[in-house]
């Protein structure tokens with residue numbers, strides 16, 4: 001079964017990233033772009049979408065021409081709103097770029113402070129706690145045919161509770177933690193009201209205060225967690241930095257540490273939730289795959305995870321800022337233009353993934369070729385964690401659940417954003433195997 005509607009009269013004329021039709025099912029548009037104009041200039045903007053796998057990969061490798069310094073690419077608010085936003089921002093710490101939106105050499109320094117956390121040994125230590133989280137949530141699923149929204153019941157809590165475990169956030173703070181995560185992504189790739197923008201900013205400031213206190217505490221009482229690593233980290237310093245020490249290094253300052261912690265939230269929660277939801281849908285819609293997973297939950301779950309990542313690609317694309325006039329596949333792109341490397345389009349490139357709209361976890365070389373986590377120096381630092389979470393969910397569903405059935409009245413509406421793609425809810429009923 002494929003997840004792309006036939007749309008015979010589709011055209012790229014007047015293509016609008018914010019239109020509901022595009023956001024609900026972009027794949028047919030991406031297919032047209034790959035065929036007709038793989039570097040597509042979005043009318044009336046300085047945005048270019050790059051949709052072919054063989055064009056996206058070299059862009060990710062050429063970090064000098066294609067910069068990740070895109071933190072200022074949001075929609076510009078009017079002066080009145082800026083004044084109100086500044087009043088909120090003043091109550092927190094300045095937001096500084098650290099990993100996702102910064103280029104080398106700074107990128108390398110910041111990434112080095114958290115990379116040691118996401119190594120296999122640490123992930124192994126997380127296997128037990130994450131299985132416990134997933135099992136507790138599966139225990140609570142109704143299995144008498146009652147329909148449940150699996151987004152709320154399973155797919156939101158898994159990544160939130162997993163990263164909360166990593167950051168040692170206590171259970172009573174989980175609801176706030178989830179709210180801060182929502183606030184941090186509120187304006188990414190979507191249009192929101194002024195009120196929501198201000199509310200979201202206030203949530204981010206609240207988040208900063210909570211974690212600033214935690215980080216200060218780790219300074220006097222390190223407990224060997226990721227935040228303790230951050231306060232102890234020493235990075236190569238810029239020569240003119242006031243905190244530089246004799247060895248040319250310095251500690252991270254509070255805005256930098258907060259930026260890193262916030263990115264772990266922003267980048268990890270929504271994305272994993274969205275992939276898990278698409279995964280449950282795909283398993284329910286593809287009984288042959290479900291049967292294979294049930295026959296060997298441990299062995300087959302990683303295949304399911306990688307194919308779900310390819311098909312869902314919740315981070316649909318990422319910006320790169322063009323540093324000099326250049327050409328991509330013969331198409332001129334001017335200095336200053338904003339490119340979007342469209343990972344979700346590249347992940348359905350039939351040159352790399354034959355029959356790309358089909359859910360087939362047995363594809364060869366899947367893990368190496370799909371771009372759901374990007375590629376190159378910005379490759380998702382949390383990939384091992386989210387793979388662990390997804391593998392655990394699919395494995396435990398395969399072991400413990402007999403059948404997954406989609407409710408007939410599912411609307412299958414996607415979150416309205418051109419950056420983050422995922423179903424807003426998914427109503428499902430389960431029957432239990434154990």
Ligand code: HEM
Pocket residue numbers: 068099100101111163263264265267268269271272275313314315318343371372373374375377378379380381382383385386
């Ligand atoms: C299914 C889940 C996830 C998906 C699809 C995803 C996707 C991505 C992608 C595509 C990038 C590269 C962005 C670029 O090219 O500029 C990225 C970077 C990043 N991701 Fe993830 N991510 C996921 C989960 C996570 C988790 C669980 C965490 C943290 C715990 C995380 C933290 C980050 C960070 C910090 C970066 C920036 C890395 C850098 O710029 O060096 N992500 N992610």
